[in-house]
Amino acid sequence: MTDLTREAASAFVAAAGLELDEVSGTKVVGHIDLSADHHTPWGVVHGGVYTTAVESAASIGASTAVADRGEFAVGVHNGTDFLRARTEGRVDVVAVPIQQGRVQQLWSVVITATDTGKEVARGQVRLQNVPMPGSK
Secondary structure, rough: OOOOOOHHHHHHHHHHHHHHEEEEEOOEEEEEOOEEEEEOOOOEOOOHHHHHHHHHHHHHHHHHHHHHOEEEEEEEEEEEEEOOOOOOOEEEEEEEEEEEEEEEEEEEEEEEEEOOOOOEEEEEEEEEEEEOOOOO
16 A cells, blocks of 8 residues: 655655645545745735645545545646635645546546635546556
């Protein structure tokens, strides 16, 4: 089984700060504690943090969904919209599939401010299911 802890993630993904709370092939739930470490030079959270969270959550869920077939999922398109600027605080990340096919999947990811309940960003990721290296 793949280690999905933040400690096992690449430096890039770890720096974005996504902590996973629930993982399945039909839902991924996590959170990020935003801080100055995530800021642009103008003092707000960089949109790349949200884009990374959207891509990561969708990829983890989609890959979990096809792992029993010896496959994992790679993003082929990520469309993330930034709705509200934040400077700090916890945001919740929830990813669910819109469509899960034999070859491709489409996932929706919503990022919500924990303190206000308002959406901060949302994205949609199309993923291709591909064989695990060395499995086919």
